[in-house]
Amino acid sequence: MRPFYLLDPAEPVRLDDTFARSIEFRRRTGRLRHAGRELSRYLRTLQLIYYVKDLRDMKREQTEAAVLTAAAAAATLAGPAAKPGLTTRSSETHRIKNGRMLGD
DSSP: OOOOEEOOTTSOOEEOOGGGGSHHHHHHHSHHHHHHHHHTTTOHHHHHHHHHHHHHHHHHHHHHHHHHHHHHHHHHHHOSOOOTTOOOTTTOOOEEETTEEEOO
């Protein structure tokens, strides 16, 4: 994993360690989590718990990805959004040319 740096004109380049303050990072690297992973080497019940949790997480990620894909497909099929009050050129049937209405 490569380190990331913060660039600020007023300060020298410094290592970005903001992830280390996040709740998710602390939860994943905590002592209890580490002890659970070590014990799961020997306890089948704990292995099952981790396995079910991982399956649940994968299912949730797949559902979220499917929702995003469906939303993107719906947006593509709908085409560009029309401005309210204006007709699109393809639905416009009446045009005036030389004082006469065309398209009837």
